[in-house]
Amino acid sequence: MNERNRETRPPRTKSRKRNKGNEKSVASPDACIRASRRMSNIERLKSFLHVFKRDDRVLIVIVADPDSMSSAMAVKRILARRVTEITIVHPNQIKRINNIAMRDFLKIPLQPLRGTKRDKYTKFILLDSQPTHRPEFGSISFDVVIDHHSVSQGWDARFVDIRPDYGATASMLTEYLRSANIKPSVALATALFYGIKVDTQNFTKMASHADILMFQYLFKRTNQQLLSKIENSDIRKSELKYFKIALDEMKTGKNRIYAHLGRVGNPDILVVVADFFTHVHDIGWVIISGQYGEKLIVIFRSDGYKKDAGKLAARVFGKIGAAGGHRQSARAEVSLKNLPETATKNFNSNTLRRLFLKHLS
Numbered sequence: 001m002n003e004r005n006r007e008t009r010p011p012r013t014k015s016r017k018r019n020k021g022n023e024k025s026v027a028s029p030d031a032c033i034r035a036s037r038r039m040s041n042i043e044r045l046k047s048f049l050h051v052f053k054r055d056d057r058v059l060i061v062i063v064a065d066p067d068s069m070s071s072a073m074a075v076k077r078i079l080a081r082r083v084t085e086i087t088i089v090h091p092n093q094i095k096r097i098n099n100i101a102m103r104d105f106l107k108i109p110l111q112p113l114r115g116t117k118r119d120k121y122t123k124f125i126l127l128d129s130q131p132t133h134r135p136e137f138g139s140i141s142f143d144v145v146i147d148h149h150s151v152s153q154g155w156d157a158r159f160v161d162i163r164p165d166y167g168a169t170a171s172m173l174t175e176y177l178r179s180a181n182i183k184p185s186v187a188l189a190t191a192l193f194y195g196i197k198v199d200t201q202n203f204t205k206m207a208s209h210a211d212i213l214m215f216q217y218l219f220k221r222t223n224q225q226l227l228s229k230i231e232n233s234d235i236r237k238s239e240l241k242y243f244k245i246a247l248d249e250m251k252t253g254k255n256r257i258y259a260h261l262g263r264v265g266n267p268d269i270l271v272v273v274a275d276f277f278t279h280v281h282d283i284g285w286v287i288i289s290g291q292y293g294e295k296l297i298v299i300f301r302s303d304g305y306k307k308d309a310g311k312l313a314a315r316v317f318g319k320i321g322a323a324g325g326h327r328q329s330a331r332a333e334v335s336l337k338n339l340p341e342t343a344t345k346n347f348n349s350n351t352l353r354r355l356f357l358k359h360l361s
């Protein structure tokens with residue numbers, strides 16, 4: 001129970017007029033959010049539970065990542081003895097190796113959304129996302145939406161809890177668990193802890209006070225060895241060859257490293273290789289590229305000191321593709337056909353370097 005919430009937020013029964021009637025009827029996301037903001041954690045839990053009956057068969061829908069997978073585990077735990085059946089489904093293919101490790105080590109029961117018989121289910125929950133976020137969600141009428149992204153319009157649900165000031169949905173669900181007096185198992189605590197860690201990028205991204213509190217609360221229940229197994233597995237054995245390619249192909253000069261890794265099976269490996277090179281002393285810029293499908297993907301890393309990777313990415317690739325990021329990290333994706341003609345043939349580390357020479361001095 002978050003005492004702060006209880007003190008500052010009036011109980012639901014005392015809520016003002018414009019909030020009246022939201023609980024029973026379907027209302028716009030905005031109205032629901034306004035109502036939900038005024039609730040204490042316990043009141044929020046109660047109105048969430050109010051949606052379900054004992055003979056309900058519940059479908060939890062997530063775009064599988066650490067935050068959403070852990071949130072789904074938490075909801076499954078909260079509803080465990082309150083409904084007849086709970087199934088977790090995801091529309092996306094899980095590609096990140098850490099996420100596969102998380103699913104397997106923590107034994108999270110996931111199914112693909114495609115092929116799921118929807119008429120078998122009586123209630124639908126969307127976590128860490130909103131109905132407008134993916135086309136597959138359009139055909140589902142959600143009863144519950146719990147999320148921390150900014151609010152989108154054009155949908156409704158019976159129970160909506162969206163808190164864009166939170167760094168992770170996992171923090172919100174940890175509050176629900178505490179309000180329900182449920183002590184999370186080691187697997188659940190480790191999952192939620194990892195979910196918060198990933199979504200706040202180790203608290204280097206915006207997070208709320210509640211994220212910190214929940215992180216601290218979960219800490220003593222997590223298994224740190226299990227966590228490091230999940231966190232550390234980010235390379236497939238078959239991807240080790242890209243390190244060899246990077247070391248063979250890299251061009252260095254003036255505190256910069258450039259390397260083009262050729263075709264990659266998954267662009268995540270470019271990030272892993274780029275992060276590896278940031279450990280080299282006296283290197284201020286790391287620029288790693290690879291071809292994925294018909295696109296050139298470029299990963300930027302800088303030490304951030306008098307440098308801005310996001311701005312550089314936008315300067316070099318903004319006009320011909322998608323580019324953006326922050327001071328220390330950025331990414332660009334460009335269709336090969338949009339590259340200058342001189343760069344399209346036999347793209348290599350030198351070609352990559354030439355693209356930057358006029359922008360970096």
Ligand SMILES: [Mn+2]
Nearest residue numbers: 067128169199
């Ligand atoms: Mn999230």
